[in-house]
Amino acid sequence: MKTTQENIFSSKTLSYFLQLSDTMNYTQAAQILGITQPALTQQIKKLERTVGAPLFYSVGKKLRLTEAGHTMLRTTHDIYELLNEATDEIQQSSSETTGEINLGILASIETRVLQAFAIELYKEYPDLTISFHMLTRKEIWENLENNKIDLAIMYLPDSSIKNWQPYSSKKILSDELMYVHHQPELKDRKYIRFKDVTDSPWVIYPQNYFLNATLHDAFKNQMVDFPKIAGRFTLPEQLLNFAIHANTATALPVSFLKGINSDFLEQQNTWMTTLEPKVQLDLSFVFRKNKNEIPRIKFFLDAFDKYLKDEDYLSRLEKIATKDKTK
Template structure:
């Protein structure tokens, strides 16, 4: 190993990671409670130790060099190992402590905080670092090993991943109560074709699932309008701008309040499954392993949460 690398400090790596995340020296300085010259000095010293430049300015934008990408991956490993050490030391003291870093597809954000809250009842010293992104961003974060676990559906088959399915994600067709289809007793997917369809942005897991299903069912929507966030899409449907296929968990409150109506389409719901995912061979921290064990063993509690967010009371236990 180069002797110069042994002179790196954890503080330098923290500053480096802040610049990588923000793509800005000034924002990194604000985040780290430093001056911008102090950040610049830390990065220059780090470049001297690495022996290569870490950042390029192109058109007033900051880009990571190949050396920076390699250092970023190495620093992530270092800090994950330190976090794991902290958790292991806490376990030795008889309590589970530390941070759980989760990235979730945007339509899972309605259920995951409540899932974590149930987990935290048994582990009150654990804190949550939650990132809400679309499916394409989840896959990128998996590749970069940025999180303890990710929550997604449609797990990519071409990546070396371990995944635990734990909750159905029913996708339903919704419309405002005054929509011409809202009074129908039964519908087919083809009945929706002539009405404007609102869809998520490219990279969305819900959009990908629906497009694959439409292709399978040979359904074609002539008029489709893209909306870049789930919340905006939901409000567009409430406003009467079109119909949409959305996760039932994401519209439970609107369905219960009568702002939206679930259309009785025979081929729906379209069921996908939420999975907890991590890279195959990844060394999970004690907190991440405990969370994974929780969702593996507490299926009844998770099912009750799911039913609550679907706007229905959970079915009574039959005792079987």
């Protein structure tokens, strides 16, 4: 016969509970989990019967955690923290050039330099597997918390993240968003102010994406209304393609634009100009504290440092773009 502890921990119930606690919406949580709403409701009721108290209550259409729910949430996070620490401790005795490293990469980031590095690393250390996972910012934080990815590659700073205590970061390069447009009279301008970029419609990132929020904050800080939105896309190449062919404006990271041949942009009557004030970002590794003490993670980070010391990120990106042009 199963014990009470086994009833709680031998299923996906805690994962379901965490997801519902995050969304506070049965329909949304069920969609994210890939199950039906009745199945989610059944699992939550099962957990409530096991602990002997309701974990949620409703105020109108809004869901809230009960006192018991807050206790369960805090305890569940503690359990995951202990499991993550145990996993890290075990992995710290592993070899630095074997095993798998899971990278969670913000979907709006240009990855060709990272891909080139992974290829070089594989050629020399074939027993070290590098896995790329292109994710939203929300997915990155969830996967970091659940130890499903080792290193996140994302833009900082991010004011939406309130609890940085369990995490560390390591900057890869300083980046900024550039105004991409079809106005030849601006191509030789050093900068352009936000109030002067609203005439044309813009194509931008999806609403729940970090760079979308960053752009909207930049316009808001300058007390300028955001331009009309013509479309939304995830990847920078999608945004550029739409901007070129639909004759719209956009904003793209320098770390992406350096990989686009300037002759190609000129041929498309497309140019880039610095926004004033600049929208600056740091492309960074983010990881759980002490994760960099695991031999293969430390080896990866040290090897990437050496890779960029030999030739910096943007120079490598420009070289890749030139090589692609000659193919």
